[in-house]
Amino acid sequence: MARRALLKAINRSAILNIIKRHGPIARADIARLIKLSPATVTMQTSELIEDGLIYEKQEGDSRGGRPPILLALTTSAIFVIGVKLTEAHIVLALTDLNAEIVARKTLPLQSTEPTAVAELMTQAINDLLATAEVPRKHLLGVGVGTAGIIDSANGIIRMSPHTHWRDVPFAEIVEDKLGCAVYLDNNVNTLTLLERLYGPGQHNDNFLVITVGLGVGMGMVCNGKIYRGASGGGGEFGHTVVDPDGLRCSCGSMGCLETFVADPWLVYRAKQAKLDVTTPDDLVWLARRGDEAAERILRDAGLVLGQGVANLINVFNPSMVIISGEGVRAGDFLFAPMHTAIRRHSFWKLDQQVDFRIEPLHDESWARGAASLVLNKVFEIEEAQTSSTR
Numbered sequence: 001m002a003r004r005a006l007l008k009a010i011n012r013s014a015i016l017n018i019i020k021r022h023g024p025i026a027r028a029d030i031a032r033l034i035k036l037s038p039a040t041v042t043m044q045t046s047e048l049i050e051d052g053l054i055y056e057k058q059e060g061d062s063r064g065g066r067p068p069i070l071l072a073l074t075t076s077a078i079f080v081i082g083v084k085l086t087e088a089h090i091v092l093a094l095t096d097l098n099a100e101i102v103a104r105k106t107l108p109l110q111s112t113e114p115t116a117v118a119e120l121m122t123q124a125i126n127d128l129l130a131t132a133e134v135p136r137k138h139l140l141g142v143g144v145g146t147a148g149i150i151d152s153a154n155g156i157i158r159m160s161p162h163t164h165w166r167d168v169p170f171a172e173i174v175e176d177k178l179g180c181a182v183y184l185d186n187n188v189n190t191l192t193l194l195e196r197l198y199g200p201g202q203h204n205d206n207f208l209v210i211t212v213g214l215g216v217g218m219g220m221v222c223n224g225k226i227y228r229g230a231s232g233g234g235g236e237f238g239h240t241v242v243d244p245d246g247l248r249c250s251c252g253s254m255g256c257l258e259t260f261v262a263d264p265w266l267v268y269r270a271k272q273a274k275l276d277v278t279t280p281d282d283l284v285w286l287a288r289r290g291d292e293a294a295e296r297i298l299r300d301a302g303l304v305l306g307q308g309v310a311n312l313i314n315v316f317n318p319s320m321v322i323i324s325g326e327g328v329r330a331g332d333f334l335f336a337p338m339h340t341a342i343r344r345h346s347f348w349k350l351d352q353q354v355d356f357r358i359e360p361l362h363d364e365s366w367a368r369g370a371a372s373l374v375l376n377k378v379f380e381i382e383e384a385q386t387s388s389t390r
Contacts (some may be wrong), residue, residue, distance in 0.1 A: 006306070008044075009104065011036060015044050016053065016073075016379050020098075021202065024057045024070035038117055045071060048368070051377065052077040053097070067110040072098045079134050081125055081369025084187060084363060085146040087112065087162030090121055093367035094128050097376060101200050103132040105208055112163040122177040141181035142174065143373030145190035145366055152185040158232060161215075161250065183373040188235060189226055190360075190369035192219025195322060196226070197372050197379060200357065207320035208312060211238060211361070212305070212327030216258050220316065238262065242304055260304040263327065269297050280329065287333045298333040300326045306341025312349045314353060328360050 004135060013036045022033070028181035031041045048054045057072045075096040084091040087109070095105040105128050109117060121144075129136060148160035155171025171184040185193075192209040201221060209219040216238030217328055220227040228234050237330035239251050246255025247265070259265045263280045270277045270286075274292045277283050286294035327334065335358060343349050 010263075011040060011044055012048065012376075015041065016046065019054055019073055020197075020379060021371055023054075024072040026068035026070055028055050028068060030071070040369070070129065071227075075302065077138055078140050079132075079138050079141045080140045080371045080374040081128065082367040082369065082373070083119070083121060083125075083144045084140065084370055085121075085144055090124065091367045092124055092128055092362055093371060095371045096376075097375065099194065099368050099371055100140050101364060101368065102134070103128055104367065105131075106142060106363065107221075112165075114165060114168045114170060117163075118170065118173045118177055121381045122172060123194050125178060139180055141183060141374040143177065143183045143185070143190065143370040143375075144170070144174070145185055145187035145370035145373070147187055147217070149231065150184055150186045150189075151232045152183070152189070152228060155182065155184045157184070181374070183377070184230070185370075186217070186219075186232065186235065187366055187371055188219045189218035190373055191324065192221060192364060192369075193226060193372040194365070194369040196221055197375060200320060200322070200355075204300040204318075204320045206314060206316065206318050208320065209322045209324065210309065211325035212261055213321065213325035215354075216305075217325075218312075221317070221330045227330035232376070237308065238325060240308060240311075242308070257304060261327070264299060266297060270294065271383035273297065280327070284333065285329050288329075292304055294368045295333060298330050301330075302334040302337030303341045307340065308347050310342045310345035310351065313342070313350050314345075317350055318354060320357065322357045322359055322363040324359040324365075326361065328358055352382060355375055360369070364386070 018033055025085055027041050028038065029046060031038050045054065049091050053073055055070050055074050058071045075098055078097055078259060079102065080095055082093045082095060089106055089108045093101045093103050105124055107124050111380035125142060125246045127305050130140060133268055133287055146157065146160060146163055149158040157168045157170050159166060171182045174182045188209060191211065201207055205221065205224040207221050208352045211217045218235040220235055239253065239256045239338055241253060241255050242257050242260060243255035245261040245289050249256035249259050266280050266283055268273065270283045275286060275293055277286065283294050283297065287298055
């Protein structure tokens with residue numbers, strides 16, 4: 001019985017993934033692509049239609065005989081909410097099954113006490129549903145992304161560098177107030193999951209997502225799965241040590257990569273160089289005006305970042321590296337030296353096999369990533385699929 005239930009779940013997820021990637025698609029084509037019997041596909045798709053996850057669309061082209069009925073994902077009956085939680089505000093996005101934003105909302109935090117944040121989040125979610133005229137019964141779940149070390153399996157924030165929470169069971173606190181499933185993960189992992197489900201990561205089983213901004217984070221997909229580490233602390237790329245005698249990082253260590261690349265440290269180094277800047281945008285503006293000191297600070301940051309990325313390439317051998325975050329504003333001032341350092345420090349020709357992508361990022365992208373925590377529960381395929389037979 002347990003094996004039968006597992007195989008059913010695997011087949012269900014496989015069918016949903018095929019429809020997401022190739023739909024609208026006929027049942028016969030689904031059966032051919034994932035090597036299931038037509039009877040199994042018919043039974044499973046009937047249940048998925050009943051559950052409101054897919055629907056019968058228009059008829060397809062005839063290949064002789066009656067034109068096939070095509071299946072597509074439902075985008076009007078099932079919704080999820082993604083939330084980006086920072087030290088200063090929350091960003092919410094209501095999305096459909098394709099992670100397309102239907103409505104959004106941003107609220108400042110009046111308090112960082114966990115229960116107060118959960119109450120504000122709950123009220124904001126209810127308000128967002130009401131504004132979008134989405135019935136509560138159509139909400140599949142809520143995903144929350146935040147910085148720090150997150151025990152995603154148990155929904156616990158083990159360590160937050162911004163709110164300074166320690167071992168807070170935040171998913172459970174919100175669930176009790178909201179009355180629906182809540183999933184929690186590190187914010188860069190949620191962004192990585194978004195790329196895996198809906199971005200170029202759909203076609204890459206081994207890739208890295210690096211975010212540069214207030215800090216430097218990383219998400220990892222290894223053999224098709226998000227890698228979080230033993231306790232949720234995997235991906236702290238920004239806290240790899242570059243110079244043990246360097247500046248003291250906010251984490252307490254000396255010379256972390258963040259102290260060369262992250263926004264606050266770029267501003268600090270600019271001020272040390274007597275530049276009139278208060279934001280990273282000011283620094284980039286000066287570089288564009290030809291200020292040599294500003295160009296040097298960004299160049300040095302790019303070289304350090306490239307050295308770190310080269311180390312990651314040597315360790316993980318990814319097929320793709322996506323670099324995102326607010327820090328991409330620096331453009332070639334940062335990324336030209338980064339690529340120079342990658343070429344210099346990568347082993348053999350491993351860097352030549354990597355598809356590098358630079359992607360601007362906005363708060364709503366983080367919220368869409370958080371929504372992907374719920375969407376992944378719809379589309380995920382159990383690891384046991386590789387060792388099971390249908």
